[in-house]
Amino acid sequence: MKKTVNTYKEAKLNGEKVTMLTAYDYSTAKLMDEAGVDSILVGDSLGNVMLGYEDTISVTMEDMIHHCSAVARGAKNTLIVCDMPFMSYQTGEYDALVNAGRLMKEGRANAVKLEGGVEVAPIIKKIVEAGIPVCAHIGLTPQAINAMGGYKVQGKSSEAAKKLVEDALAVQEAGAFAVVLECVPADLATFITEKLSITTIGIGAGNGCDGQVLVYADMLSMFSDYRPKFVKQFANVGEEMKKGFKGYIDAVKAAAYPEKEHTYKIDEEVMAEVKGKFNG
Secondary structure (H helix, E strand, O other): OOOOHHHHHHHHHHOOOEEEEEOOOHHHHHHHHHHOOOEEEEOOOHHHHOOOOOOOOOOOHHHHHHHHHHHHHHOOOOEEEEEOOOOOOOOOHHHHHHHHHHHHHOOOOOEEEEEEOHHHHHHHHHHHHOOOOEEEEEEOOHHHHHHHOOOOOOOOOHHHHHHHHHHHHHHHHHOOOEEEEEOOOHHHHHHHHHHOOOEEEEEOOOOOOOEEEEOHHHHOOOOOOOOOOOOOOOOOHHHHHHHHHHHHHHHHHOOOOOOHHHOOOOOHHHHHHHHHHHHO
């Protein structure tokens, strides 16, 4: 049965944790869907993980649509949330509506996600009024990394902590069905979770949130450029992949692959005719 934003609401009411992972392609999304994850985030983290950028700033609408539509074809039962990339909504309500609509129509997303709190609340409200579910994102917001001066824990001072609570309340009031809390002290994230009636999704925000999200390449040890403190590696798929690649290379170099079981047969008489024609 297809999971929707109501899945989040019901989980919050029942005190059940929700799960979210990133995915960027059909095959990975299909595996996650079969495993039973509640939601898939087609994150602009694809800029780092899939495209090799140093940050998410360079990711385009076309990138997001391309990857989201692939994920949508693979995940039939999972709620699909798609990131709105940098400058797809910051330029105003009209652009935000058009681009959110494209992610829904062309990307086949079930909801969109955008970064910011009080400042983007009016934009969230407009998108929600257009019938598009919105997941908010506060705390460490990677699209604003240049203004933040790097990847740092947010909300550690009294003023910063109060601002995060205000941001959370603002996005809830604007109509967001959930909010991602990234790199927020655990006690503060728990307090925000208790204050809100909508779902909180933590990433580096402790165990008091209503759910968690991780970049799948991080939690499977497939991405080795850096590893945030909050990442737990649930499987060492990266090493297994390298073993597989090396095994393939060694087998081909040694002429041990393909073996007879991997090849197709041709009738001996046909082969004899071919040889007769060209060997004269």
